[in-house]
Amino acid sequence: MAQRPERKKSTLGAAHPIEHQNNSQPAAAEPMVIEESRVLQASDAGKEQAERLIGSERAKPKVQPKGAFYADEDVLERIRASWYHTPTTSGEREASFSDFLREAALDRMTRREKSYNDGKPFPPVPSGRIARGRR
Template identity: 65%
Template sequence: MAQRPERRKSTLGAAHPIEHQNNQAPVEKQPEATELQAVATNQIPPAALQPREEPAPPAATPRAANRAGKAQPKGAFYADEDVLERIRAAWFHTPTTAAEREASFSDFLREAALERMQRREKTYNAGNPFPFVPSGKIARGRR
């Protein structure tokens, strides 16, 4: 029967990270040349330090600027708990086979808000969209 080979030992097994750092000789750092020192010693031409002009980005619309960097804008509303329960129950208990059943509760809320928005645009703005209002312009919380 063959004997097993001897188990290898790590060289790091007995090392302590803090003691190891304290026992090392300090490493002298070479001073790094700054860009101004490099220019003074003619290592970098002064023209290389001039800021490069980049083309101006296209003018963003207020809506595009508001959504910059966001995957999906969010909206929220406040309501009493019993009202929220009724809204949730109305969506949940609509049969999935019904033509008016939305795929998700968020879709249900979005459709309800869109319906009300279109009704107000028709009533108060001759069916045209209202002017844009940035999200931070509307006060938060209950009134």
């Protein structure tokens, strides 16, 4: 009868989490800073926006803010499903669901700038200025 192969041992198996914490203090986590121009370069709409921002004062690095929206559950399910069921080999699927939502918003933003503001960016609106909730 053949013997079983010996179990592989992890290099972390001997590490003790409490002793490790006492011996060395972990570095404080820094907030992720993403250049706005690099985030926007993923799409055609984003490329146009990035080119406008590169030379301007708004191109400086900043912490990426979070955005949210409200929708009925069936609409949200359809939105998630449209991203999830797009084949990764199609070249259309974004790396993450957040990228999918950002691309959709950038596309809509670009169309509105072209329609209502001669293709130029609208004046910025500070966070908190727009009322929250449903209307």
